[in-house]
Amino acid sequence: TQLLEQSPQFLSIQEGENLTVYCNSSSVFSSLQWYRQEPGEGPVLLVTVVTGGEVKKLKRLTFQFGDARKDSSLHITAAQPGDTGLYLCALSGSARQLTFGSGTQLTVLP
């Protein structure tokens, strides 16, 4: 069974700071997705990365896929309180079944 580990588990920062969260796999994966989940809601897809070394940007969020396809990172520039939420990475090799990481709970304080 392929496992995903996310770090850190919890992160509390001040508005305007930068941060990076990590997602590491026990083995090579074909594609990976990042989700954000806000309280009382289900996860919402942010991005899908499929190519080793790929970098995708979504406004202040930058997603990177490791060259060896075993790790990924999410970098947020100038974090805002609206970025608060649970960030989840998930293996998406098959749309039939997503395997999620343990998540990073981010709190951005005003």
Added chain:
Amino acid sequence: KAGVTQTPRYLIKTRGQQVTLSCSPISGHRSVSWYQQTPGQGLQFLFEYFSETQRNKGNFPGRFSGRQFSNSRSEMNVSTLELGDSALYLCASRPGLAEYQETQYFGPGTRLLVL
């Protein structure tokens, strides 16, 4: 287009009881998946239904079951509830036309508390 809806949003049950949760997918979506989210285990896949047939199942005991109707709406049932079944149960839908590269759209979940 309306999103995925789940009912009820909150539910309190006692040990030994059974519970049925409902999910209405996005119009036109034929695949519905169920996930359990707990603080300890995170988000775990339960099962997926497509055209009224279960296509994939996660590693959960037989007390967890589901079904899908001809209009793609899905229900999930948990029998003989245990304290450890307390969780947020999430439903997700997608068109189901391709196994890869389809986005899953999640509902807001049903929060189940077992006392």
